[in-house]
Amino acid sequence: MSLSLHVLKTLADYSDAERADLLAKASSFFLPKPDLQTEPEAPSPVLVDLMGELASRAKVDPTDTSPPARAAILQVLVSELSQLLLAQSRVATVRARLGDRGELPPKQYRVAFDPSFDTATKRGIRRAHVEDALQSPDSVQHLPEGENPIEPRVSLYARRIADGKNASDPYVFLVHCRRAGDLQHVVTAWRVYLSDIRLKDDRNKPLDVLAAFLDVYGIEFTVRGFDTPRRLIASERFVVVPGEPDSELFRFESKGIAFEANQTVQRTSDAVEVALAYAVNVTRYLDDLRKHGVEISDAYWKSNTVRLGIAQSRVTPQKSEGTTG
């Protein structure tokens, strides 16, 4: 994209809003107008001058109506118009706003790894694999969806791996991130072998893959004050007694089973907002991973969180998120 360092001379005496209006009007003379029922009005003198200057900036003859000449002029016009509509000083704010809503293309998110991700590396997950999945996912799901007002944000990325040695034993590489603006904090990642789970249909979203994974490997847990056992909580709010401590918000029915628990939650004065919470029976999961030829580091079992079978929620009050690995 060409960037102009100087205001177009034709528009020098106009305000930014007027310049944007004139550039928008000028664009209509280069684009088809399907809803125009009458002959288009002739451009005003200032628009004639503006179109001439745009052509000059694009280094094309203003009388040249060929598609390449039009494209060159439109490229200059888009560059000029976008600079007027979005000041450089606002770009970071807009990017963060879009990122927070999950509306940036995958490649435009920045990536950081939470400390919890170390546990995944001991299960054979490499950072490069995660970065690849985040750059080019087959599917990505940003939570919460729709009008759900809960604050903490997560994103689930899924990439089907079915090449090379995995051609006959494909798996879905599932990455759990907590999202803050345009930054994805990688919480953990899972290899979900398709032969080990049962997907409900062909139109699975990443959250469906996680649910199917937890149908097999999940362990049940409850939220303090709520008796119904769950294997997965996504985008839900639980009202709790104000002032209660954050410890043991979740009770895991582990019965001595080693597990990894991941929760992305936020505490408000009277509620716990759960973006995503689940726990995985790692004894069973790692046994199955070995059957698929995945090597597990001995260091994995030395991880305090897993060895003790305890997931400690690091829940921070108000406007920030906590995770445990």
Added chain:
Amino acid sequence: MLTSPYATVRQDASPSIGVLESGTMPGPLLYSTNPFLKFYLQETYYGGVHYVWCSESFDSTVLDRYTAGANVPPSSNPADLLRLLGDAVRRKDMHDQKIQAQKASYLSLAVEGERSGKITGQALEDITYRVTNASLDDWRPLLYIIPRTPLGVRVKAVPASQCAGLGPEFIVTDLQRPEFDVIEPPRA
């Protein structure tokens, strides 16, 4: 009743085509090719109201030469547009003519929308960012399949002076999401 769109073509373009078209039934479906980015912007910032330029046939090149639809040129033919846009994405050609025209169109519509109160100033900023920083993936083509009958008079014929060729072209300015299906062609 919907005025026959062929009448415009017959009078403005070629009387001989008009005779052949007399009494032709309108097709039950309309087809429109649009980049994903346009779909996303209209869903997100324009209340899910879609403005589409469409054709009665998916591919005018395979129609009988005596039908008006066969005169829809490549620049307006959904099948050709699908190929052209798909090729631009595969070539990673962000300077493609179609892409530049779409960018200019989205930005100028956003300016008009903000001035008329249809979208907020914040939405204008968001659209500007998304359009100027669109990824190649944002330009992947989608095919809209639009059942015509329920739309009635909302299907408007494009004046012959604004058509790219002699074949009939249509616009629907207020298409709602439940009124059409979207097909995303497999990527090569």
